[in-house]
Amino acid sequence: MAQPVLSHLRYSADHEWLEDGDPARVGITAVAADALGEVVFVELPEVGSQVEAGEPCGELESTKSVSDLVAPVSGTVVAVNEAVVEEPGTINEDPYGAGWLFTVDVDREGDLLSPQEYADRFDAVVAD
Amino acid sequence: MTTHTDPDAAPAATPVLRTTPLHRVHEALGASFTDFGGWRMPLRYTSDLAEHHAVRCSAGIFDLSHMGEVKVTGPEAAAALSHALVGDMGAVAVGRAKYTMIVTPDGGVVDDLIVYHVGDEEYLVVPNAGNRERVAAELVGRCAGFGCVVEDVSLVTGLIAVQGPRAQEVLSRVIESGAAMPAALRPQEGEAPDGHRPDVLCGPSLLGRLRFYAAVRATAAGHSILLARTGYTGEDGFELFCGAEDAEDLWTVLTDTGAALSPTEVGGQMVPALTPCGLASRDSLRLEAGMPLYGHELHEELTPYDAGLGSVVTLDRADFVGRQALAERAGREGATGTTVLVALAGEGRRAARAGATVLSPDGEALGTVTSGLLSPTLGHPVALALLRPYRGDQPAWPEGTALVADVRGRPLEVAVVASPFYSRRR
Numbered sequence: 001m002a003q004p005v006l007s008h009l010r011y012s013a014d015h016e017w018l019e020d021g022d023p024a025r026v027g028i029t030a031v032a033a034d035a036l037g038e039v040v041f042v043e044l045p046e047v048g049s050q051v052e053a054g055e056p057c058g059e060l061e062s063t064k065s066v067s068d069l070v071a072p073v074s075g076t077v078v079a080v081n082e083a084v085v086e087e088p089g090t091i092n093e094d095p096y097g098a099g100w101l102f103t104v105d106v107d108r109e110g111d112l113l114s115p116q117e118y119a120d121r122f123d124a125v126v127a128d
Numbered sequence: 129m130t131t132h133t134d135p136d137a138a139p140a141a142t143p144v145l146r147t148t149p150l151h152r153v154h155e156a157l158g159a160s161f162t163d164f165g166g167w168r169m170p171l172r173y174t175s176d177l178a179e180h181h182a183v184r185c186s187a188g189i190f191d192l193s194h195m196g197e198v199k200v201t202g203p204e205a206a207a208a209l210s211h212a213l214v215g216d217m218g219a220v221a222v223g224r225a226k227y228t229m230i231v232t233p234d235g236g237v238v239d240d241l242i243v244y245h246v247g248d249e250e251y252l253v254v255p256n257a258g259n260r261e262r263v264a265a266e267l268v269g270r271c272a273g274f275g276c277v278v279e280d281v282s283l284v285t286g287l288i289a290v291q292g293p294r295a296q297e298v299l300s301r302v303i304e305s306g307a308a309m310p311a312a313l314r315p316q317e318g319e320a321p322d323g324h325r326p327d328v329l330c331g332p333s334l335l336g337r338l339r340f341y342a343a344v345r346a347t348a349a350g351h352s353i354l355l356a357r358t359g360y361t362g363e364d365g366f367e368l369f370c371g372a373e374d375a376e377d378l379w380t381v382l383t384d385t386g387a388a389l390s391p392t393e394v395g396g397q398m399v400p401a402l403t404p405c406g407l408a409s410r411d412s413l414r415l416e417a418g419m420p421l422y423g424h425e426l427h428e429e430l431t432p433y434d435a436g437l438g439s440v441v442t443l444d445r446a447d448f449v450g451r452q453a454l455a456e457r458a459g460r461e462g463a464t465g466t467t468v469l470v471a472l473a474g475e476g477r478r479a480a481r482a483g484a485t486v487l488s489p490d491g492e493a494l495g496t497v498t499s500g501l502l503s504p505t506l507g508h509p510v511a512l513a514l515l516r517p518y519r520g521d522q523p524a525w526p527e528g529t530a531l532v533a534d535v536r537g538r539p540l541e542v543a544v545v546a547s548p549f550y551s552r553r554r
Contacts, residue, residue: 034160037408038176040502041477059536063176063501064408066481066536088477092175 003030004127006096011118012072012110014054017096023078023103028060028069031122033095036062039088044069044080044102051077053110058101060091069101074108148193149286149375157404164407165257167194172406180412180504182403183361186392187292189382190405192367193375196260197285198253198267202276205251209243211448212270214432214441220245223312225341225358229432229440230255230263235453236428237435239263240420242358244343249276252354252369256422270449286375290382290402291365291413293552294392296335298402299348299355299366301385302378303331306346306355313337335366349381360410362417363552415499415510418471418548424482424498425469425512431457434514436469462523467495467514470525471547472533474540477502479509480533486513486542487532497533503549510549511542 009017015032019025033039041061051057051071058069080102084090091099115126145168154161159170170191172179182188200209209217215228222245230238239259244252255263264280271278290299307328314337329337334355338344343356351374359365370378386402393399411421420426426435431454433441443455460466474480484497500511511533517523529544 037160037172040177040504041479043478061477061479061502063180063412063504064171089177 002123002125003034005029005031005115005119005124007115007126007128009096009115010072010112011115012070012112013118013121014070014072015122016070016072018072018112019100021103023105024073024075025100025103026072027095027100028091029118029122029124030095031124032067033092033099036060036067036092037064038062039091042069042085042088042091042101044085045071045077047077047080049077051075051104053108060088071104072110072112073104073106074110075104075106078103078105146194148191149372150191150193150288150379153376153379154191159404159406162407165194165259167257169194170404170406172408173404176406176408176412177504179403179405179409181394182399183292183363183405183409183413184505185293185394186399187290187294187298187365187386187402188361188405188409189379189386189402190289190291190410191375191379192287192289193285193372194257195287196253196255196257196263196280196282197287197369198255198260198264199279199281200251200253200267200271200276201247201249201279202274203249204275205249206245208271208274208276209251209253209267210445211274212267213241213243214448214450214454215243216442216445217243217245217251219442221309221311222246222248223309223342223344224339225343225356227341227440229426229437230266231432231450231454232428233450233453235431235450235457237422237426237430237432238266238428239422240426240437244354244356246343246345246354259422284372286370286372286378288368288370288375288379288382289359289361289365290368291359291361291405292363294389294401295363295365298382298386298389300332300335302348302381303335303355304347304349305330306334306344308334308338308342308344312339312342312344314339340364349378351378353378360417360419361413362419362548362550363413411499412501412504415501415512416503416505416548416550418512420469420512421499425514430467430514433457433461434467462517462520464516466517466523468517468523468525469498469547470495470513470515471545471549472497472500472511472513472531472542473506473545473549474509474511474533474542476509476540478535478540480511480535480540480542484511484536485534486515487534487539489530489532494531500533505550509540509542510545512547
């Protein structure tokens with residue numbers, strides 16, 4: 001079943017979404033959440049730490065696998081979503097909403113895809 | 129540039145994945161699929177964790193039609209299998225099942241198996257999906273010269289498991305009758321335990337009396353099946369071997385029956401009586417129950433002793449394939465180069481996965497995790513690991529020993545615990 005991609009976000013090929021803003025907000029896509037299965041453990045970057053576009057900055061562990069969380073942009077982490085650390089399943093339930101992961105003051109963007117580019121590449125559908 | 133093509137080195141054909149007779153059902157249920165042992169199998173239908181918890185608190189239904197089934201029939205079937213396998217099949221009464229292994233002449237584990245003694249001269253051997261062809265070929269070779277016939281019936285056989293505390297309740301509405309050899313049944317009140325004629329029983333009384341690790345021929349929803357009280361989840365449960373053409377109807381009857389039963393209430397949540405479950409939950413359930421998985425705790429480089437399962441080997445009997453090697457290994461328990469299987473538990477949510485190195489507190493590498501995850505039932509990480517022996521004179525690691533798992537570069541404190549991690553209340 002094709003997973004949704006939201007039209008107001010931008011995407012990395014590593015399946016993170018970026019919501020532009022000051023600071024920008026980062027999460028993982030429904031495509032990634034579905035592929036991972038039930039997320040049972042999340043490790044997020046620390047507030048105040050530097051993340052580098054394209055580099056791992058955390059981990060997502062599901063019952064079946066462990067995946068790196070890859071930063072879609074470079075910058076300083078402003079806030080992390082403690083609620084998903086407590087309830088990692090929120091990432092599966094609401095990957096674009098309550099399942100957001102961290103916010104970042106952006107210094108430099110990595111290679112980001114438009115919703116349509118991401119959807120085309122990963123068999124997803126653009127939704128509003 | 130010139131390319132030389134070696135006719136023997138043509139690219140391997142894309143492997144064709146088999147699908148089970150229940151594939152349409154899985155698609156209709158919206159399953160996520162995974163490739164496993166040459167088969168395209170449902171990984172989950174909704175959520176790994178929900179499926180896992182459903183089996184622990186109510187009941188789950190699994191498609192296991194990818195498992196192999198090899199029939200061995202004839203007057204010397206028991207002798208042939210006793211020669212081919214590490215256990216003594218002559219000691220298995222009609223109607224009972226036995227967990228055993230097939231090893232190489234060097235003692236390496238080719239596969240772990242369940243053997244059902246289903247008739248006077250008839251056995252059903254159940255290998256893992258990925259090992260089916262090899263096990264069947266080995267059995268054909270090893271049984272040659274004995275008065276028996278080996279027949280791989282895997283592709284015409286369906287297998288459905290119903291596991292969990294409500295498994296018997298669900299099945300009692302579907303199993304119509306069965307003919308059980310006495311050894312498969314618990315004796316009734318006041319009855320001698322070794323009657324001589326098969327009992328024909330209707331559903332509820334049959335299920336109530338069927339022993340664990342026993343099997344009977346039965347009818348379910350009009351289909352002839354072999355009904356076994358076996359499983360791989362740590363729960364009470366049943367496995368239904370059926371004709372491939374009957375699998376879809378049986379699955380539908382079972383799930384319709386489950387849907388008509390009231391759900392189980394667990395902490396305010398309503399869990400259906402019967403939940404379709406995929407391979408992801410099967411793996412987490414089996415690990416909590418401390419059961420080995422071929423390719424993880426078992427493989428050809430290990431003997432049964434090195435996998436902590438030496439008790440399946442019966443050395444004190446006539447020759448069998450691997451006997452000499454296993455007898456030598458049995459005498460070297462605790463020696464350098466041997467391994468023991470150890471159960472580990474930690475705190476927090478981060479789990480040591482297969483491949484993680486296990487170290488002593490002062491950094492000495494002791495072995496490797498073979499399976500590990502955050503236990504859904506217990507809420508903390510659990511793992512099985514193959515470690516070097518604790519001491520030459522005491523190979524087993526004492527419970528409570530503090531060790532460290534290297535989880536992707538960071539230490540996780542773990543302690544040796546008793547296996548299984550989870551036991552159902554009986």
